[in-house]
Amino acid sequence: MKHTLQSQRGETIVEVLVSFLLLMIFTSMFVVSLRYARAMSQKAESLRETAYAFCAGLYPANNTAPDWVKERDGLEFSFGDYGEFTVNGVELDSVETRAEVTENGQKTTEQHKFYRYSRKSKAEGTTNP
Numbered sequence: 001m002k003h004t005l006q007s008q009r010g011e012t013i014v015e016v017l018v019s020f021l022l023l024m025i026f027t028s029m030f031v032v033s034l035r036y037a038r039a040m041s042q043k044a045e046s047l048r049e050t051a052y053a054f055c056a057g058l059y060p061a062n063n064t065a066p067d068w069v070k071e072r073d074g075l076e077f078s079f080g081d082y083g084e085f086t087v088n089g090v091e092l093d094s095v096e097t098r099a100e101v102t103e104n105g106q107k108t109t110e111q112h113k114f115y116r117y118s119r120k121s122k123a124e125g126t127t128n129p
Helices: 013-058
Strands: 069-078 084-103 106-119
Touching (some): 013 084, 013 106
Antiparallel strands (some): 069 084, 084 106
């Protein structure tokens, strides 16, 4: 009987507590990562809806053309030590769109400006190089 009570088989209470603590730590890390993934998924959905709304403003329904506004004529570029140069015959156009965005239950209206480079038309007196 004396030898039966002093058996060294099994786990001590410290080993059980450490194992349980490690299990809880890993479980909490998993739950936190799930919350983060869900938040990022909702953010991605919101960004996707905003992008769709901006594109709908850029390409309106009924095949109407967007209202491009001339921003600048002749584009100037600078490359540090290599100097500056101007590209003639090219103009910068822009169109501004608005989108209603719902984030955290609040609706706001965001604006975005799309740009494009275009060649001057011949009607404006430019010739092709």
